[in-house]
Amino acid sequence: MHCGRFISMPPSRREMLLRCANGFGAVALAALLAEEGRTAPALSAPHYPARARNVIFLYMDGGPSQIDTFDYKPLLEKYHGRDPHRVFKVEPTQFNNVGRVMASPWKFRKRGQSGLWVSDLFPHVAQCIDELCIIRSMTSKFPEHTSANYFLHTGSGLQGRPSMGAWISYGLGSLNKNLPGFIVLNGGLIPPGGLDNFNSGFLPAAYQGSIFRPANPPVANIRRLEASDAHQRRKLDLLRRLDDGIAIRAGHDDAIESAIANYETAYRMQSAIPELMDIKGETAATKKMYGLDAEYAPTRIFATECLIARRLIERGARFIELTCPHVGSDRWDQHDNLRSGHEKNARAVDQPIAALLKDLKSRGMLDDTLVLWGGEFGRTPFAQGSDGRDHDQFGFTMWLAGGGVKGGYVYGETDEFGYKAIANKLEMHDLHATLLHLLGIDHKRLTVRFGGRDMRLTDVHGEIIKDILG
């Protein structure tokens, strides 16, 4: 055996750096690219031309019901009140408290030029229906929140894998050196499974989702504790002097230099981030459109999140995920009181989402921003107890908009009860593969070696949903 020839494949320059002693190669690379104003993307260039530059994921934590929102099933009315076991095969559910077949309490209407059905839960989003690419055939492997959340976010039902936002910022980096690539705007609800839904897993910590709140401070450790900027600046000046001395003593060292450079970035972030969170300068019309003056407090929270999401896109954040606000009851997880629960949740997000889509469109930003809406699974067409719905992972709805997908378009189909996908059935891996594709990344080639395997967001699965590409 001979040293230097043991590497099974000829290493690229990047791989060489990554394999270097102690992982310093990776940080050296990070530093290198940081100088170019980007945070260490794994790909020097996209695999193919990107259709989208950024992603906004409107994460509907808890699992909104497909049959009460975008997947209209008139047949449910006919079977309303029947024993579902006599109508179709009922699979085990989370609560195993199966009630009667339950039609949607909301009226559906055809909307827009495309004439797609939308329920009255989403009157505002309905106005944007011609932008939406509705996928009615999503499936998940897991009927419980936590595993399903991990699966949706990381492509695995187990804790500890990198989130899609982490993969994307690992692959592409951030477009703004003062901003993390993957930002989670927390409206108040952290989903079951916790912050690990936004973690970087075996990717470097740099790619984990940074949790921002629409509050002050918006992010941890962003506010200096010194009384004045001058005060902090004096300390940083001393720090710079002392650090320079070390640099001379130690000779050139990428890691130390990059750590020094981080302080400059950190200093700038202290002002850049509060600036971006500050929406005072937005016009009254914009604020009104988003619902910042809404009567319902949760609407105001989500409106702020959506508006900040747009500001983040303007500033080059790569992947932004929005979590829902508290609406007093539960998130979209209506095991009972479907009617009031879904109404509150929809009320909180409907107007802000529509405003975001309109705003992005009017600013010409929707073309290269991909908006994704959905939860970890859907809900059953039969009741849980008398007035709720249990988890349904066999067929549910998510939608996309902008960023290179067809608008006013429907893909996939559930059975006549909206229970299980029967046509163009999709898995999370397919969604992930398509997201990456739209961003110019071949999901099979964005890998990182961990524990003896080249890991991918899509594991060994995933097919691009070509039909929805615009």
Added chain:
Amino acid sequence: MPEGEDSVFSQFPRGTRLARRVHLWEKSAPTRTEDRTPTRRGFTMQPCRLLPTTLISLVLTLCVPTLSLRADDNEFFETKVRPVLVEHCYRCHSAQAKKLRGGLRLDSREGMLAGGDSGPALVPGQPDKSRLVEAVAYKNVELQMPPRGKLPDAAIADLTTWVKIGAPWPKQASSAQASIAKSAFDLNERKRTHWAWQPIRPQTPPRVRDENWPRDPLDRFILAKLDDKQLSPAKPAEKRTLLRRLYFDVVGLPPSPEEIEVFLQDTSPAAVEKVVDRLLNSPHFGERWGRHWLDLVRYAETRGHEFDYAIPNAYQYRDYVIRALNADMPYNQFVLEHLAGDLLTNPRRHPQQGFNESILATGFWFLGEEVHSPVDIRQDQADRFDNKVDVLSKAFLGLTVACARCHDHKFDAISTKDYYSLFGFLQSSHYRLARFDSMEHNRRVAAELWALRQRGRVKVQTALAEALRPIAGRTAEYLLAAREAMLAHANSPARLAEIANARKLDAAILGRWLTHLATAARDETDPLHAWAKSAGELESSVGRRRRPATPAGGPPPSAHTTMARAPSDVQVIIDYGKCKSEDWRTDGFAFGSGPVRPGDLHVEGDAEKPGLRFTQYAAAEKDSMWDVLQPAPGAENDPGSLGGDVRAGRTLYTPTFLLTTGKLFYLVKGSGLVYASIGSHIMIAGPLHGQLMHHINTGERFQWIAHDLSAYQGQRIHLEFTPSTSGPFAVAKVVQGEKPPPLSGRPNDMLLQSLADADSLDALARSYRHLFISTLDMLAADGLVGSSDATDRARLANWMIAHAALFGSTSPANEQARAFLIQESKIADRIQKGSRLCVAMIDGSPENEYVFIRGSHKARGETVPRRFLEALAGPNALAATHGSGRLELARQMIDPAVDPFLPRVLVNRVWHHLFGRGIVASTDNFGVLGERPTHPELLDFLADRFVKEGWSLKKLIRALVLSSTYRMASEADEAADRADPGNFFLHRMNRRRLEGEAIRDAILSLSGRLDRRLYGPSVLAYLTAFQEGRGRPTSGPLDGDGRRSVYLAVRRNFLSPFLLAFDTPSPFSTVGRRTVSNVPAQALILLNDPFVHQQAQLWAKRVLTESGSTRERIMRMYESAFTRPPTEAELEACADFLAHQAAGQAREEDAWTDLAHVLFNVKEFIFLN
């Protein structure tokens, strides 16, 4: 005799017993007939069910050849079937497939018949049995094809028809078939061609050019390679640099200025050795290296998932690791304990506290995630086991066995069978909270109790027999005299005395017999019932007349210990009357040392009023001596519904069995809890699986209790019984069936049988005497237990005790019983009541797992026996064991002749931590996808020496840090770095960034806040407002109470943000090599985190309390933080800064705080040269 012991019958009110019992009996007979009905129904059903298929098969057998030749069938196939197959299936299931899915080809009839990973796709003529039809029908959510969407109904109907008519396939098409190639997996070839599977070869250190450089033979391997590459080793590091490196590497803390001074003053050649030995002996060594180990076993204190429930007492495992490292426990023993510490006959004991150390190690198995309400509990188990196998194989072996979950390993000599053979060990082992603190002590107490009872029983029984014997010997005379009195209606005492005197009997006692017989005549359960009846009937030929008293139509009486006979359709899971010793599985001694047997003596009550009782029915019975057990204050219980404090050390485990009907029946007495453990599930909370727990309370008598688990049919489970802490509890039997077996067995079977032979009253009376005397003889000779009629004899003895007055004694053997109780309570007083608890394993009955085809538990492959990896230990099962076999597995793993991975992987990990990169850089993967060793001979040299020197981690570390290689400087040399840019050959030391823990600990050390206490419950981590979510604990103190970072709580969903930012890994799998990131978030934390500011202030205060000038103070700060004095320029910069800051600030302390804060942020602080 307590009422309860006659349990089976005492449920009926007195006087109605007979009637009810006969009724019961009558009912039970038809019941059994009914029980047979399903079988009968089965017979009548079968033709109904089978006929159509049989007919079809028959028809097909006759018709298919003809059919397949018919032109319209061919046309049907070509027009209706083939196009569907081509369009929807061939992309994945044909010769054209880029990648053949599921090993299945559908482009020939042979391919369909041969099938794929989950069996044949086609059974001609039987659509119901054809997976092809099942898949396209989309009825089974687990098997739906094509995967993207259901075929049109017409196509499904056509495929179904095609199968139904026998799946005709035109000849020419099928003849063109190539054989179905399976990808070759050649385990031996893979083993042969990869370095890591080869045995460790002892190495001779090579010759080098500079013979003066090497200090340790290991240096020769390094230098020889440098010679080879024409590189020279870097100059030795400065003393201060070396000292700082040693401190952080060995104990994870910086040296104090005093310690630096001592070292600098020591100019002896042994100066470094002295420091190294001192550090290796420091208790902080275990903290530092323990943290490295915790990374490997995904150490956490909560179960993650939705609510982040606690892993109770997880920190006990962490403390175990730290103690083991500090004690320099040999690594092979450490590994043995991890795998099977609960199974060692002589567990390692804590030197001072005496508790069982070994068992604590097994906690590592349970440090992973747990899910609280999985809908598919078996799938969930597979995921948990996968994590356990993953951690086991990576942490100990540096192998990625978990890659073989769905298919044979893509690169390494690891088969899917290897993977599932390891599952078997886990299937055969259970989770528990162990009373590690008290178990060894109480084991001895339990043994003494057992011995006392063996000894004491004989004495008490002998005394009892002697007390009753005189009158019992005259039973016949009393009976006859009583009869005479009865016939004479001799009610007056005088008349009675007369009769008594005539026979030289005691008149008072005779009176009692008379009275009792009057009662016995009405009580069929009384042993004297037969006499009372017969005597009253004035008959001489009693034998014949009495027979009808035998319950009509019942089975022949028997004298078994069984209380219940199982009908043939009832499966006996366990019968504690016939329990084999290996099926006796308990945690703790609450159920004594084995099942109670009929005839066992219980001495009960207190010494004032002792009671005697002979066991009638075999059962696992609670020994109430152990009701006093408590968890120690602070010991945590399980979260969720299993969190009663009563289970630890008080649990009875049944063997594992298959739930067929899922209807379980327990023959139990008293109150307690049964937990049906399915799929090793331990987190009971939330909507599902609550029915796995069942509370039992039958009062004082045995009853069948039903536990309906039919929702879990097809799963393998075991039961865990835990008694309440008061009242009785006993488990006699567990069965599975449709309904419980009838309670059978009648009192006095034996009596009825033996008395049946008496053909006269005299003979009957003599028989009674014989019964009583022979029973007493057996007691005196300790011959009751194990005798064939022990149950009946015990019942009789209990009756005699209860009616001792008939035998002239009111409290027989009281004195001996009292003495026994006093002795017993003396021993029982020594029971250690409180105990700390730890998560640990306990062995279950042996179970093997089957291969999950393609990783799906629903696709059952062949069963694989429990064994170690085939490439290392061969394909044979481990030698048969009564339990899991983990101990045998561990013995193979730690045998370097079998397993070269264990020592190689370990020495490589140590090398990685000390040099910044392992000899094999991929520390957790020695497989083909891992990296090759840069110095393979050195790796073998170190591994070999490590084993020969007794697997001592401290010796290994000592040798490494004392080497010339370790002592090199880290400064870059441009020319050398060009020649060896990755420093693969170690031409210099690597510069390393400190881990989050070391950074935080160093901050605490400088500020003076460091609390050097060892061990104990974790301190909750400080959480920011951004860390929200379910199960959020309250935030811990900002400074973590000053404790070292290894003592900060590792709550999976709420990890310390400070540590996370510096790459402390998220605990989900083995991480032997942490990522080292370098990001602005780290700068933001050191700049703006209130903890860092707080500590800076403390440091400033500390500096100001010390005397000295500003310059001296600055110098001391530099020494503390960087193990070196400042340069003149640095000193000046700091002094200037202080002056400037002080000018603007009211307090001197604030200026110093600012300086301290800046020093924490200097890069040198977080890097190690």
